[in-house]
Amino acid sequence: MEHIIIIGGGGTGAAIAHDLVLRGFEVSLFERGELLSGTTGRHHGLLHSGARYAVHDPAAARECISENKILRRIAPQAIEQNDGLFVALDEADLDYKPLFLENCRACGIPARELTAEQALALEPELNPSLKAAVQVPDATMDAWRLPLHFYATARANGARIHNFSEIIGFSQAEGAVTGIRVLDHQSHREYDVRGDLFVNAAGAWAGKICDLAGIQLPIQPGPGVMVAVNDRLTNMVINRLHKAGEGDIIVPQRKLTILGTSIWLADDPDAVELPKDHGPRLIELGAKLVPAVKKAEIHSMWCAVRPLIAQAEAKDPQEISRDFDCCDHKQRDNLEGLISVIGGKATTLRLMAEKIADLICRKTGRNIACKTKTKKLLHYRMFY
Amino acid sequence: MSIKKITFRILRYKPGLIDPPQFQNFSIEVKPDMTILDGLEKIRLEQDTTLMYRHSCHHSSCGTCACKINGTESLACTTKIKDLKSISITLAPLDGFRPIGDLVVDISPLFTNISEDWSYLKNSENVKSSQMPEGIKEFKRFENCIECGACVSACPVTHKNKGFLGPAALAALSNELKKSPPKAEDLLSMAGNKNGERLCERALNCSRVCPTGVYPARHISDLHRVLKQK
Numbered sequence: 001m002e003h004i005i006i007i008g009g010g011g012t013g014a015a016i017a018h019d020l021v022l023r024g025f026e027v028s029l030f031e032r033g034e035l036l037s038g039t040t041g042r043h044h045g046l047l048h049s050g051a052r053y054a055v056h057d058p059a060a061a062r063e064c065i066s067e068n069k070i071l072r073r074i075a076p077q078a079i080e081q082n083d084g085l086f087v088a089l090d091e092a093d094l095d096y097k098p099l100f101l102e103n104c105r106a107c108g109i110p111a112r113e114l115t116a117e118q119a120l121a122l123e124p125e126l127n128p129s130l131k132a133a134v135q136v137p138d139a140t141m142d143a144w145r146l147p148l149h150f151y152a153t154a155r156a157n158g159a160r161i162h163n164f165s166e167i168i169g170f171s172q173a174e175g176a177v178t179g180i181r182v183l184d185h186q187s188h189r190e191y192d193v194r195g196d197l198f199v200n201a202a203g204a205w206a207g208k209i210c211d212l213a214g215i216q217l218p219i220q221p222g223p224g225v226m227v228a229v230n231d232r233l234t235n236m237v238i239n240r241l242h243k244a245g246e247g248d249i250i251v252p253q254r255k256l257t258i259l260g261t262s263i264w265l266a267d268d269p270d271a272v273e274l275p276k277d278h279g280p281r282l283i284e285l286g287a288k289l290v291p292a293v294k295k296a297e298i299h300s301m302w303c304a305v306r307p308l309i310a311q312a313e314a315k316d317p318q319e320i321s322r323d324f325d326c327c328d329h330k331q332r333d334n335l336e337g338l339i340s341v342i343g344g345k346a347t348t349l350r351l352m353a354e355k356i357a358d359l360i361c362r363k364t365g366r367n368i369a370c371k372t373k374t375k376k377l378l379h380y381r382m383f384y
Numbered sequence: 385m386s387i388k389k390i391t392f393r394i395l396r397y398k399p400g401l402i403d404p405p406q407f408q409n410f411s412i413e414v415k416p417d418m419t420i421l422d423g424l425e426k427i428r429l430e431q432d433t434t435l436m437y438r439h440s441c442h443h444s445s446c447g448t449c450a451c452k453i454n455g456t457e458s459l460a461c462t463t464k465i466k467d468l469k470s471i472s473i474t475l476a477p478l479d480g481f482r483p484i485g486d487l488v489v490d491i492s493p494l495f496t497n498i499s500e501d502w503s504y505l506k507n508s509e510n511v512k513s514s515q516m517p518e519g520i521k522e523f524k525r526f527e528n529c530i531e532c533g534a535c536v537s538a539c540p541v542t543h544k545n546k547g548f549l550g551p552a553a554l555a556a557l558s559n560e561l562k563k564s565p566p567k568a569e570d571l572l573s574m575a576g577n578k579n580g581e582r583l584c585e586r587a588l589n590c591s592r593v594c595p596t597g598v599y600p601a602r603h604i605s606d607l608h609r610v611l612k613q614k
Contacts, residue, residue, distance in 0.1 A: 033428075034438040034448060034488075041440030077504045080525050083517050112518060121515040133581070135517055142526055144446035145504070162486065164436055185434040186485040188401055228443040235508050235523035253445060254526045255596070270429050274417075300462050302442035379500035384492035 001025050002364050003130050005180060005195035007167050007209055008202035009033075011040035011346050014150035014268065015353035016201055017159040023357060027159040027168050027290040028193060030182055032166035037157040038269075039203050040147055040346055042304035043228050044251045044260040045132055046140070046237060047071060047079055048347040051086060052109065052244060052293055052321065054103035055096075060323050060348075068137060071146070074350075075377045078146035080253065084138025084237030085119060087289055088131040094240045098134065100241060104136065111136050125233045132380070133153040138237040140253050143346065145380040152383035153375075170198075170213045176336035177213060195235075197360055203307040206267040210340060215333040217340055218310035221269040223303045224261040224375040226279035229296035233257045238289050244318050247285025261285040263317045269305045309343045322353050326359050339363075387413050390465060392423055394435070395476040397483050407474075414465050418568040420473065421449055421460040424487075436486035438456075444595055447530030450537070451487045457534035457593040458609035460526040478537035483527070494533050497553035502560040528596045529555060535590035535600050551590035551600035552580055561610075572614065575607045584608075 001024050006013045009031025019025045029036075050064030072079055083321045088094050104111035112135040120126055120131035120247075126133075135219045155161055162182070169181040171192065179194040200209045210217040232252050239246035262278045279301045287294040324344035329335040339359060344352050354370045361368055385473070390412055397405035410427045418426075421439055428435045438448040442461045449460040454474050465473065479490035508523035518521070535551040536542050542550045554575060561571045575581050583606050590600040 036440045036446075037438075037448075042442050045445075072594075080505065081520075083520055118515070122513050124512045124514070142445065142504075144440045144448070165490070166433070183434075185436055186398060188398065188434060226443070232508065232510075232525065235511065235513070235525070236517065252525070254528060256442070256443070256445070263490075300419070300443040302461075332525060336488055342553050363603050380500060381495045381500040384495040 002196035003028065003194070003309075004360060005030070005193060005198045007180070007198065007200050008038070008205065009035040009161070010038050010201065010203050011036065011147040011150075011349040012203065012341050012344060012352055013201040014147040014154065015343055015349040016174050016199055016356050017154035017161065018150045018157075018377075019353040019357040019370060020360065021154050021157040021159045022371045023361070025360070026194055026196070027154070029159060030165045030167055030180070031163045032185070033164065035163050036144055036147055036150060038205065039304050039306065041144045042182070042302060043143045043224070043346050044249065044258045045140045046249060046251050046252050046260070046347070047141045048186065048345070049084060049136040049138045050107055050109045051084075051100070051104050051136040051138070054107050054109060055099055056319065057321055057323065058103060058107050060321065061103070061109065063076070063310060063348050063351055065109045065137070068139070070373055071141070071347070074140070074375065075146055075149040077379055078142045078149055080140040082139065082235045082237070082252075084136050084239060085114070085123065086134040086136060086239045086241040087119065087126060088133065089127060089129070089243040089288060090131065094131050096242050097134070101134065122282050123234045123236055123238070125292050126238070127289060127291055134170050134241065138239070140237060140251055142196055142253075143263070147349065148353040148380035148383050149377035152378040152380055156378055156382060167209060169267060172213070172335070175334060177338045192341060195347065196337070197363060198338045199356060199360070200338060203344075204305040204316075206307065206340050206342065213335065213338060214328075215329060215335055217327070217342065219342060220308040220310040220320075221266045221272070222263055222306040223266050223272045224263045224306060225258045225274060225282060225303055226303065227259050227279050227282045227301045229258045229259070229293060231255065231292070231296045232297040232300045233290050233292050233296065241287060246318075247282045250286055250290055250293070257290070257296065258292065259283065259293065265307070265308075266305065267315055270304055272303050274301060274303050277329045294316060324348065326356050328359065328363070387415055389471070390414050391472040392427060393474045394474055394486065396486055397477075398485055412566070415468055418465050419461055419466060420453055420463045420475070423465060424460060427431070432508070436484070436488045445530060447532030450478060450532035450534045451471055452478065457538045458474075458532075459532065459595045462595065474607060478533050479538050480543050481533060481595055491533050494531060494536060495554055497549045498531070499555045502556055503563055506559065512577050529561060529598045530594065530596055534593045534595060535598075538589035538593040540587050540589065541583050541585055548583045549574070549579050551604065554607060555598050555600035555603040572611060576611045581607045581611065
């Protein structure tokens with residue numbers, strides 16, 4: 001079978017490796033640092049129900065609910081399955097509710113209306129002046145262990161996973177990519193690997209990988225800040241019931257409560273520094289939903305860089321679609337053999353991989369069905 | 385914002401290249417709230433792209449970034465530079481694991497005695513809810529142990545006796561025992577075997593270095609008590 005090279009050891013790379021080996025391809029994956037050290041692992045851990053996208057991005061919402069159900073089945077040990085609430089705090093939030101409910105239902109997302117009293121009975125730390133709430137099947141994933149389930153399974157099925165192995169160049173012949181040059185950070189040795197197809201799954205770094213191949217990719221790094229406070233203040237995921245905005249999500253995890261998130265646009269995913277004012281702003285906004293957030297001790301504050309699809313015109317970064325695209329550079333740049341994954345999010349990693357693997361099947365003239373929807377993943381501990 | 389110059393003294397190791405390991409100094413400018421991990425990222429991006437260290441979540445959930453910071457096992461992601469109150473910070477990999485490169489070790493032996501059949505989820509404690517959401521019987525959460533290896537590195541017994549199950553596995557075993565009573569016989573026979581809790585010397589280093597409050601020594605005492613009663 002064809003040898004497929006995956007560039008980037010994040011969640012997307014993990015799921016692509018898993019899908020491709022199940023379809024019988026030979027797979028090698030290369031990551032410049034530790035696996036999941038770019039964006040995936042730093043994510044707040046929300047397993048989306050899709051409700052957050054239901055109003056402004058119903059396609060993404062439908063994908064989320066379908067993937068949410070699948071991941072709960074195939075990797076139950078990596079998910080705290082406690083559902084989530086969308087909480088209305090003022091009249092404007094209440095005005096948004098009918099549209100929200102209607103869109104959740106249209107997207108197939110179970111949404112159960114709750115009175116303020118009912119919501120407080122479930123989560124006593126909620127702002128006591130809340131107006132209403134909606135229960136949806138959000139959940140918390142372990143952002144390291146969930147994708148590690150994919151790596152464990154991919155490796156057991158024959159994928160070769162190389163961390164600390166940086167791609168420093170491509171070899172090309174007759175308008176096609178034919179190989180990669182790898183710098184091994186352990187031995188400092190440079191070596192070439194030949195392959196039949198190359199998948200750029202470097203996320204926010206995918207533009208840098210395309211630079212190495214002499215082509216451009218419309219990736220816009222979109223960093224965001226997250227704050228973890230000590231104490232598990234809720235058990236359910238808490239969202240503000242309004243249009244997607246800053247600081248409207250609280251994700252409990254282990255003994256922590258994680259507050260997300262801000263967003264801005266950056267040019268270089270490596271040169272992102274934590275803006276001083278974002279943490280205090282997230283605490284301020286989070287405390288509107290769960291007042292105890294303000295009294296809790298700050299545990300840590302960090303950035304993660306989203307791989308957004310670059311927009312032709314300036315746009316509110318919150319409005320940029322969180323959908324993903326697979327880009328065949330044969331069509332886009334007349335360069336055969338290279339495919340890039342653009343955009344995407346942790347909840348839909350499996351689906352992104354399915355679409356990439358479908359494209360690889362089309363390009364290699366093979367007709368092999370995807371098997372990842374029902375295949376239970378190996379436990380992450382099997383990776384070791 | 386005050387910017388300070390700090391020296392990171394990192395034990396470098398590259399098999400066949402920097403072998404045996406030797407310290408290398410990196411001088412960096414740091415801002416007040418930077419963590420050791422932020423410092424490592426800065427060195428990698430500005431001074432040596434081949435500096436090897438593990439990291440993922442940046443908030444003490446994944447457990448990958450444990451190393452020895454000024455001689456003590458800690459997480460690089462939640463250790464703030466300013467809290468070390470030192471202008472020179474020494475970083476070395478965990479002890480007792482096979483070194484791979486720089487601060488990276490092969491952590492896989494940690495999992496030899498932690499079965500994948502032992503649940504990583506438990507019931508959430510201190511639940512103040514007067515009702516449960518429809519469709520949810522009990523709130524669940526991940527275990528505190530992030531499987532970082534700090535306790536194993538700090539344990540004097542694991543270095544003398546390679547067979548010792550070690551503090552991480554014994555703590556995980558003790559948690560599983562509480563969650564799955566039907567497995568008690570097997571679990572206790574493992575805990576009570578010649579490589580089990582009896583080898584613990586009560587140094588308590590494991591509980592001192594654990595970054596997430598698992599207190600493995602307490603679990604080992606619990607197992608000791610249960611086994612004695614048998």
